Amino acid sequence: MSEPEPINAAPVRRVTTAQAGISRELGLLAPIAVLVAIGVLCVALADAAHRGSNGPAQTFFWIGIVIIVLPVATRLCSIDATRLERVGLIALFGLALYLTKVTYSPSRLPFSDEFVEFRTVLDILNTGGMFHFNPLLPVSSSYPGLPGITAGLVQLTGISVSSAAIIVIGSGRIVLMLAIFATVDRLSGSPRLAGLAACLYAANPNFLYWSSQFDYESLALPLFALTIFLVLIRSRRRVGLALDLLCAAGVCAVVISHHLTSYLLAAVLALWALTALWIGRRRPRQVRPYAPVGLAILAVAAIVVWLIAVAGSTKNYLGSIASNAGNGLLDTLTGHNSTRALFTSGTEVAPFWERGLSVVAVLVTLIALALGAVVIWRGRRERPALIPFLLLALVYPLLLPLRLIGSAAETANRSTEFLYLGLGAVIAAGVVFSQPTKRLRGAVPRLLTGLVCSLIIFGGVAVSWQYSARLPQDPSAEEVPYELTPQAIEAAAWSGSALGNGQRFASDLISRLGLATYGYQRPLYAPSDGISSWQVMAPEEVDPAVRQAIREGAVRFVLVERRLHDGIPTSGYYFDRGEPEAGLYRRPIGMRTLEKFENQPGASLIYDNGTQQIFAVGGLK
Amino acid sequence: MSVQRRLDSVLGLIGAGAILCALLVLLAKGTAAGTIGGVGLELVAPGCALTALVFSRGELRRHEMALTALGISLVVAALGALLLDGLPGSLGRTPWTMFLLAITFAALTAALLLRRPRRVPGAINERAPLVVRRFEDEDDERAPSWYLPPLMNWFFGVVALVLIAVAILVARDAANESPGFTELSALPVSDAGGELRLRVHVQNEEGDSVAYRLRIVGAGAKPSETSFRVSAGASRRILSEALGERTGRVDVSLYRGSAPEPFLHASYDPSTVQAPVAEKGR
Numbered sequence: 001m002s003e004p005e006p007i008n009a010a011p012v013r014r015v016t017t018a019q020a021g022i023s024r025e026l027g028l029l030a031p032i033a034v035l036v037a038i039g040v041l042c043v044a045l046a047d048a049a050h051r052g053s054n055g056p057a058q059t060f061f062w063i064g065i066v067i068i069v070l071p072v073a074t075r076l077c078s079i080d081a082t083r084l085e086r087v088g089l090i091a092l093f094g095l096a097l098y099l100t101k102v103t104y105s106p107s108r109l110p111f112s113d114e115f116v117e118f119r120t121v122l123d124i125l126n127t128g129g130m131f132h133f134n135p136l137l138p139v140s141s142s143y144p145g146l147p148g149i150t151a152g153l154v155q156l157t158g159i160s161v162s163s164a165a166i167i168v169i170g171s172g173r174i175v176l177m178l179a180i181f182a183t184v185d186r187l188s189g190s191p192r193l194a195g196l197a198a199c200l201y202a203a204n205p206n207f208l209y210w211s212s213q214f215d216y217e218s219l220a221l222p223l224f225a226l227t228i229f230l231v232l233i234r235s236r237r238r239v240g241l242a243l244d245l246l247c248a249a250g251v252c253a254v255v256i257s258h259h260l261t262s263y264l265l266a267a268v269l270a271l272w273a274l275t276a277l278w279i280g281r282r283r284p285r286q287v288r289p290y291a292p293v294g295l296a297i298l299a300v301a302a303i304v305v306w307l308i309a310v311a312g313s314t315k316n317y318l319g320s321i322a323s324n325a326g327n328g329l330l331d332t333l334t335g336h337n338s339t340r341a342l343f344t345s346g347t348e349v350a351p352f353w354e355r356g357l358s359v360v361a362v363l364v365t366l367i368a369l370a371l372g373a374v375v376i377w378r379g380r381r382e383r384p385a386l387i388p389f390l391l392l393a394l395v396y397p398l399l400l401p402l403r404l405i406g407s408a409a410e411t412a413n414r415s416t417e418f419l420y421l422g423l424g425a426v427i428a429a430g431v432v433f434s435q436p437t438k439r440l441r442g443a444v445p446r447l448l449t450g451l452v453c454s455l456i457i458f459g460g461v462a463v464s465w466q467y468s469a470r471l472p473q474d475p476s477a478e479e480v481p482y483e484l485t486p487q488a489i490e491a492a493a494w495s496g497s498a499l500g501n502g503q504r505f506a507s508d509l510i511s512r513l514g515l516a517t518y519g520y521q522r523p524l525y526a527p528s529d530g531i532s533s534w535q536v537m538a539p540e541e542v543d544p545a546v547r548q549a550i551r552e553g554a555v556r557f558v559l560v561e562r563r564l565h566d567g568i569p570t571s572g573y574y575f576d577r578g579e580p581e582a583g584l585y586r587r588p589i590g591m592r593t594l595e596k597f598e599n600q601p602g603a604s605l606i607y608d609n610g611t612q613q614i615f616a617v618g619g620l621k
Numbered sequence: 622m623s624v625q626r627r628l629d630s631v632l633g634l635i636g637a638g639a640i641l642c643a644l645l646v647l648l649a650k651g652t653a654a655g656t657i658g659g660v661g662l663e664l665v666a667p668g669c670a671l672t673a674l675v676f677s678r679g680e681l682r683r684h685e686m687a688l689t690a691l692g693i694s695l696v697v698a699a700l701g702a703l704l705l706d707g708l709p710g711s712l713g714r715t716p717w718t719m720f721l722l723a724i725t726f727a728a729l730t731a732a733l734l735l736r737r738p739r740r741v742p743g744a745i746n747e748r749a750p751l752v753v754r755r756f757e758d759e760d761d762e763r764a765p766s767w768y769l770p771p772l773m774n775w776f777f778g779v780v781a782l783v784l785i786a787v788a789i790l791v792a793r794d795a796a797n798e799s800p801g802f803t804e805l806s807a808l809p810v811s812d813a814g815g816e817l818r819l820r821v822h823v824q825n826e827e828g829d830s831v832a833y834r835l836r837i838v839g840a841g842a843k844p845s846e847t848s849f850r851v852s853a854g855a856s857r858r859i860l861s862e863a864l865g866e867r868t869g870r871v872d873v874s875l876y877r878g879s880a881p882e883p884f885l886h887a888s889y890d891p892s893t894v895q896a897p898v899a900e901k902g903r
Contacts, residue, residue, distance in 0.1 A: 023771040030769060030777035037784035044788035048795030080766045087684040099785065103792035128711030130702070148702025148712075149663070149695060155714040157659030158651035171664050171691055178688035219695070226692035233680065242675045242731075246693065253696040256703060476800035486799035490826065498808060598886075599870075604893040607806045608885045619892035 027085035029092070032071045036096045039067030044103040050471035057471050068096045069202075069457050074450025076195040077432060086195035087181060094177035095170065097202055101212035102166055104472050109162045110483050114214040115513040116140045120147040121161050122517060125154060131310065135525045136516050142311035145257030146219040165214040172222040173212065177201075179225035184425050186232055187385040196428035200453060203365070203427075203460035204420035210464070211417060220258030221417060224265050227251055231269070235290035247295055255302040259314045262306075264418055266299035271388075316527075321411070328407025340404050343463070348570045354462045361459020362400070364452060365427060369393060372430030386429070392422025427456065466570050480567035480574075480588070484514045491559065491612035492519035498607075499557065506536040506550075507559040508574050511612070515559060526576060529553050534579035540592050542600050542620060551621040558597060560613045564589050628736055632673055632729050639666040639725040643718050650714070662721050668694030670728035677736060697724055801827035807873045807887035812860070819861035819889055821873055825851040832878045837861050839871035839889075864891075 042064030050057035072093045075081060081089075104110055109118055116137045123132040124147055134141040141147075146168065153164040177198050185194035201207065211218050227250030234243045251269075255262040269292050276291035307314060331337035343350040343358065350358075376383070376390045396419045402412035431449050464470070468482070475485040484492075492514035495503065501520040505512070512523035512533070526532040531553030537560075539546050549555070564574055565588050573582035574589055597603045602619030638661065645658025668690035672681075676689065701720050705712050769777070804824040812818050825831050830852045838844045851857050864871065870890050874883035 021771065023774050024768045026774055027768050030774040030781070033781035034777050034784065037781040037788070041784050041788040041791070044792040047792050051795045051798065083682070084684070099788070103788055105796050106789050106793040107796055124702075124712055128713060130706045130712075144702060144706075145699040148706075149698040151712060152698055152702055152717050153659060153663055155712065155717050156646050156650075156663055157656040159656055159659075167660060167664070168695075171695060175688060175692040175695065178684055179692065182682075182685050182688055219699075222692065223696060223699070226688065226696070229685075229688065233676075236680070240675075246671065246675055246696075249693075249696050249700060253699045257699060472796065486826075487802050490802075490804060494804065494806065498806060599888070601870075602890060602892050604807075604890045605886055605888045606808055607804070608887055609802050609804045610885065611802075616893040619890055 022084075025082045025084040026088065027081050028075060029085050029088040032075055032089065033092055035071045036068050036092055039064045039069075040096050040099045040103065042067060043100045047103050047472050051474050058467075061471060064100070065458065065461055066454070068093070068100075069454045070450065073196075073199055073453040073457065074447055076192070076199050077446050077449040077453065079192065079446075081192075081195075083185070083191040086191050087178070090177050090181050090195055090198045091174055093199060093202065094173050097208055098170055098173045098212050101209055102170075104209075105483075106166075107160075107162065108484075108489075109165060109214055110472065111209070111213045112510070112513055114165070115517050117147050117150070117165070117214050117216060118161055118517045120144065121151050121154070121165075122520060124148065124151040125161075126520070133528075135522050136513065138525070138528065139259075139311065139313045139317040140216060142306075142313060143216050143220075143257055143259065145223070145253060146214070146216045149219070150214075162214075169212060169214055169218050172219045176222040176225050179222065179229045180421065180424070183225065183229045183232060184389075186229075187389075188383055188425070192432060193425065193428050196432060196453060197425035200424035200427050200456060201420045203361075203424070203457045204416040205413060205460045205463045206417050207420075208461055208464040209470075210414075216258045217261060217417070220254055220261035223250060223254045223257060224261050225421070227254060227265060228268065231272070231292050231295060234292070244294070247292070248298055251295055251299045252302055255299065255306050259311065259318060262299070262303050266296065266303055268388075269296035269299050272296070325402075325405075325408040325411045328405045329402070332405045337405075340409055342403065348466055348468055350462070350467045354467065357455075358459050358462045361456050361462070365423075365456050365459070366397060368427040368430035368452070368456070369396065369423065370430070371434035372426035372428070375429040375433045376426060386425065389422040389425040392419060393426040395419055396423050428453075468570060478566045479563070480569050481510050481561065481563055482570065484510060485611070487609050487611050488514050488561065489518050491607060491609055491614065492517070492521070494607055495519040495521055495557070495559070495614060503556050504554050505557050505559055506533045506553070506555045508533070508537065508561050508564055509569070509571070509576070511559045511561050521557075524553055524555065526578065531555075532576040532578055534573075534575035537575050538579055538581070538589075538593065540590065540596060542596050542603075547620050550617055556616065556618050558603075558615045558617050560594050560597065560615065562591075562594055562611050562613065565591050565594060625736060628673070628677060629733070632670075632732055635666065635669045635673060636726065636729050639670070639722060642666060643722050646714070646718055662718065663698050664694045665690060666694070666725045667697040667721055667728070668692065670725045670732070671697070674728045674732040674735070677732060697721075799826070801829070803827060803831065803833075803875070803885060805873070805875045805885040805887050807871075807889055809864075809889060810860075812863070816863040816865070818863055819871055819873070821859045821861065821887070822856060823851060823859075823875065824856040825853060827853065829853050833857075834876040834878070835859060836874045836876070836883070837871065838874075839869055 042060050046057045046060035046064060049060060072089050076086060076089055109115065116134065117140065119134050119136055120132075120141045123134065123141065124130055124144075130144045130148065131141055150161065150164045150168050153159070153168060154161055157164070180198040180201055181194045183194075184197040185191055188194065211221065227247060230243065230247045230250055234240055234247055237243065251265065254265050273291040273293045273296045276289040277293070280288040280291065328337065341349075343355045373390055373394070376386045380387055396416075399412045399415055399419070402408040431452055473479070473481065473483050473485075475487070481488070488511055492511070495505075495515065496519040502522050505515050505521050505523045507515060507523060515521040515523050524531055524533050524536075531549050535549035536546055536553070536555060536558060567588050568585045572585065573579050576582075597615040597617065598605060600620070602617070604616045604619075605613055606616050607614035642658040642662035645654050646662055649655035649658065671693045672686055672689045676686065681689065698721075701717075701724070702712060705716050705720060708716070803826065804822070806822045807819050808822075809817055810820045819837070821835060821837070823833060823835070830850060832848065832850045834846065834848045836844060836846045845862060847859060849857055861871070870888060873887040873889075875885040876883050
């Protein structure tokens, strides 16, 4: 990138700390913070109401979200907020939406993916070392960035793993929001654009829950954004060995934290380096732009070394995801598979108004994207560094059709975490700097632009998490569980204390999470054991096939969750993605299936709490 | 105060803070102070020290310094965990504390030795954005039309914090509420004389004192029945009669008070594994 020429800015009223004090710079931050806190309280009340099956919990949830989003988005659209106020609003906004996940379950990790890292942290704490086999997802233990930091915090403070996880992911959330703001601010020279870009990043459907959970990607993404910012600062220096080392450390931290994020970082650095070298050749008489060649090479080398030395299972893991998505795409294109119904998750369909909101939000996003693309393209000579954001944003409409393909929808959904890094900035440019909006002056148009930004974010919230699981489950409700109940945790903990750790268990999908963590057991993991839980659990009788599965899987215990009979999981399967009836269940699994081990010669019912039963099945071989 | 002296005082402050945090970690683990110390030592101190070392030329704005302090601390902790894993002594509390202190003080010492003036005359303006021309109506430092006096800012800030605390407490209380339940378990054990018995364990999590009746069929010549009361949160252990040479099934039923039907069951089949042995690793 070339050295910037002097900026031709119009003189305006300037405020400094010496002249007016920090209070003036903060603007309306404090009263908006009160509004946002009220919004968080509304969401917490919604969570509490849903746990007790009381009142209109979903209505409370949405009221809370509106109170959090609307004031912040509207104020960020305003011209007269200072940079400090915008920074404060962005940090506040990111944390408030993070707190909506924390209030879901403040004292326990509620989501299934969180248990994967939970188990890795337990492995580190119990053994004092890394890289142990993780029976929930073996590939995750090859990326010890997040569990390493969390285990360190547990060791230093003595707090629980879930409390440490909340602190670490919360820190990552602040880093992510500030890094987006600071990067766009540096590249555009517009704090307003930067603030809105960071705010609109929250419109990605994964922001509310997925990126807030205790998962390796939730840390890698902030580290990615931080590294890009550090490289950007490095590009402003002629020499900077210490900063080079810091950038290299950032690259390495991303590589050991998450596979896909590290590949994206390597790609971004390589593209940056190639573009800078190309520009430098075309303009030999000017100061050559900084090309992060060394960092790009380091990123690629670190990824390769890590794959060879530590994370060899990544190839199979990502390969299976990519081949599933590819096959699904091919089958749909050739007519072998029908298209996926939108706004459905397993057996559940989102309410009509949420579906409408999502469609409107996507349409508004596409319109704002078009307007923003025009703004950025027209200003490409004045603000060339925004072009990469535009290129990233333009991938978004291309991936929208993938949501109609069952096996590729997940890939399209997950990619939004990265796409919105560009999309947020382009939409923001469209919302505040396009010709139609520039003509609008005054408070009402400002409110309207705030409403448009809020609408885009509401659309992201509406498709963030399936409708029923967006709020926590009532543990006494007679329905199939989608999170671990206190009984399930007690049953898992009992297994650890009474049977010893590391016992081979067969169980349903949710119970295995508790067994692997609270019980520190070894639930079946089909890819490495060759036997799936459904082979033991799904048949209606203890037939020879079940005995063979128990024998070959070296299964010693079975945990039966009796509430499976109360409904069909929204995921469409009870035990394992590969079970024969997955996605085809029309009625709940029968009690005959759940009770098949009772009074069975060779099986002992050794634990019962009313909903969970543990059988010793060593005699069934 | 000169730039150099201000830098020195900032470095001193970071060093003193790191030592205080380390002391809290070592002396007050498990308390609120220890938690603050641990968070400060792992997630703040190394990043502050490295930010002071690398960005001593005043090229970063305040929020950018906050970003690098927090972000670099995460980077140091992630790489540090990997480094400690490769060193003898494991990932315990003392190695962590020593490592984080060492990084912090190494960076502070380097910053002291390499300290430079904030701006090099004639150097490029490192705080300037990478643009040739700004968007219309845009400026770095604009005076807000609306702002509050300092006292009101403090007031609203405290109110917001209180509301957040209330929200978390409300959610936590709701999450900790659980429907009452009882746990029944039955495992074979060898008594002091080497005889095999069934150890029955009843744990009351109903939230209230409950009268139970336990019936064991199959162990001994005739069914045995025991009534007892267990207070909330407490448990009761009962050893069955010796199973002897009997090879049949033993059934355990737990009744609530005088209810005719049992509500929990357990059973023991001698052909199942009798003494579970922990299986480590894969």
